[in-house]
Amino acid sequence: MSSSSGHQRGPSLSSLAHELKTPLTVITGFAELLGARDDERTRREAATRIMHAAEQLSSVIDDLLAGVAADKGDLGRRLLAAVEAERQARDDKAPT
Numbered sequence: 001m002s003s004s005s006g007h008q009r010g011p012s013l014s015s016l017a018h019e020l021k022t023p024l025t026v027i028t029g030f031a032e033l034l035g036a037r038d039d040e041r042t043r044r045e046a047a048t049r050i051m052h053a054a055e056q057l058s059s060v061i062d063d064l065l066a067g068v069a070a071d072k073g074d075l076g077r078r079l080l081a082a083v084e085a086e087r088q089a090r091d092d093k094a095p096t
Contacts, residue, residue, distance in 0.1 A: 016079075019060045026053035 030046040
């Protein structure tokens, strides 16, 4: 792929997925911890980490939306096409 392609201007789909999944993993893990622990200190710390991860996730989404708006829709169309291609590839691999 040439360096002038659209992929060179922004994050790759796998990079974007990583940026979104990392805070979600933190949120899920600490939410499970909240459900499993009775100790108030651990519960407060878990709640604080969940809030921080949610803020990170919100920031990534805001940056993504700003990039889509700045790109006048071209990035959005490419992202949607890439997501659809990923979804189709998963569907094709799924056992029937």
